[in-house]
Amino acid sequence: MWKPDRNSKKALYEQIADHLEQRISYGEFPPGSLLPSERKLAEQLGVNRSTVVLAFAELRSLGIIESRTGSGTRVSTSKWEATPKHTPNWSRFAEGGSFLPNPPFMRRIREALIQQPDLIDFASGELAADLAPTIELAQLMKEHKYTSYLGYDNPQGSTLLRQELVDYLQRYRGIRTTESSILITSGSQQSLYLITQCLLSPGDAVAVEDPSYCYSLPMFQSAGLRLFRLPVDEHGIQPDDVRSLYKKHRIKMVFLNPNFHNPTGTVLCEERRQQLRDVTSELGLPIVEDDPFSLTAYDGLPPKPLKALDDIGSILYIGSFSKIAASGLRIGWMVAPNSIVSRLADARQQMDFGLSIIPQQVAGQFIGSHYFEPHLDRLRMELRFKRDLLIEALEKELPGQIHYKVPDGGLHLWCKLFKKMNDSKLLEESIKRGVVFVPGSVYGSDSDFVRFTFARPKTEDIGRGISLFSEAYRELNG
Template identity: 60%
Template structure:
């Protein structure tokens, strides 16, 4: 958030007035837009209320804003000397469009992350910088000659990367794939977007786990797709629920996250994998298997993906380097039948003509490198340490107030609050104390659950953050 410069010779009230006028002129605040109250803006900018009062008075004197008792302060709909100029009503535009905005909870969390305030971030499901292979990447950039052309690349993905992915998937996930059966995407989310836009139609019914990360993605609702939940128990999804939903709603696709499911951390049992695949093969329903967390396994041999059992081309397999290397590389992939890939490649080319060659080149080197296995080992050890640190802090500070199962992989703890709480109040109380987390209702669960990520914050901040979360929870319960 913008803040006035206290070292400037320009008075603070004048800086604030100029900043607001600039935003209005640029169309960021269209005619009729509501301005914050004087008290609220003063708190946001860290100035006295009298400073904001003076800034608003200057803007009112210029005919830029109007204030009405009981109705607040708004941008005027016509400005003196500028009646012939009409600023577009951007509010009408941003409320339109086909892609829906993110959920209010997620927008609130994003505002906190982007505010520059020193929040302890348990909301962001990505790796901390020190968990990424940054030093190895720097060495590659310094020592490996880059000779690739800088024109538009293959929209299906950089061929050496697809070859490296085929070897990687066979070695680490027991999936047989060729470079022709792999599409490189900008992370797992682009794979999901392509599927919803190209393989499904408005009104189609799909089954997703409940709770599920997919509930937080407006792309499904934007595409007009009807979502039906599959209950997640300790063994994952029950295949009989898929049969029931097919009979009732003729579902056309099943979306699953079998290993360390986001947000619950559940692992789909080996028997249910086979049963779900057999069920979907019988019904002719594709399975979209999203598998970002398998290589974060800490304490067990992770079950092989459903795709490794697939002999009929039923499974579209999605993976990513975001949770095991670096989210900023934006490298994901999909393994799919050739006819599906051709459709998605065509759509992908219409969108962006393919990914930048640089991250694909780096990813190809990483997957072929002897440094990959040591990196994965260090990552798992670091995640285990962080998970245990968070779990111990929760048990010590909130033993009677919260319960959870210790996940054997992934980046998150899924916690049930053993008291009646309001999600928004809890989130607001966390904001006040400088800690961010995701309420479970974002993922489709009932109120009283939270997802806490131990992968993003610094190690020394985890216990401090849990202390702040504990204070926020106690205040919420008390009220």
């Protein structure tokens, strides 16, 4: 993000005025469009509001912008050659469409991380750079010659990667499948998007866990789906709740994250797994199983997926490399009946004509290499260490004021604050102090829940980050 140069001889307000004029002339802010408020622009640029006031005054004097009380500041419609009635109303377009924006909290968190890169990040659900197999992947790229063909690949994804995934899924997840039943995607998010758009219709009822990351994904609402809750306790969901929702709402699909559930970290117990299998088989209900965290099991004994027991093809199984290797590879997969794979591969091809070939080949080489298991061992050890640091910091900074269940895998710690909070104020107060987290209401929970992700922050920042959070918490508690 552009920032004014404080070492320049030109005044800060003049630099800001020049920058805005340039963006306006490039069409980023067309005639009639609303500019950011003085306060927000000052925050983004790291200057006093009075500096932005001077910049706006400079642009107004040139007739480039115009301000009206109660209506904000807009780009002038008379200064530019374009006739106002022929200028598209981009604000209306931005607010329209059927695909909804991210929830306000998620947009605020993203905005804060962009504006303040030094924030201690307990919000982002991805691995820190030092946990990714960067050296191993670089070595593989030296050892192997990758294809010189850079055209469109098989709509289902790289044949090499799908072949490697057949062995990977059987060895590490106990899933028996063939390459024709695997669809490569850009990650779990795209897999879910394809399912909601292609296999379901507006008005369909689906069941999701409560709390659930699904509540943070606007794609479910954008698809017009009706979400019904399956409460999660320390042993996962209750299978009888699935039966009840089916009888009452005729749910068409169940979305589950049974292993190291996001955000609670729970694992669906064995007894309930069998009960769930019986209930869904009896009702003919498909399950979408998202399994991103299993291989992070700190004891090296990952729980089996539901798909490993699926002998009738009723489970659509989703996996990815984002939580065990590197989110930047943008590699995920879905195991499904061949008819479903063909349908979704056709839809995905309409979207992007297929994924990039090179990352698929790198991923295929990596999971089949001697680098993979040592990487997993190191990842588990580092994640467990970071989890323990986080818990130690919470016990030190907020003794007797917070409750949590220690997870045995995954990247998250789900916490309940003993005092009810205004989660918006708590988030803003935390950002002001230099730390960010995800409020529990993002996942459909009450405002006294928070999710801390410990995979992203540096080891040396975890204690300091919780100290800053506790300061914000105490400030709001008087």
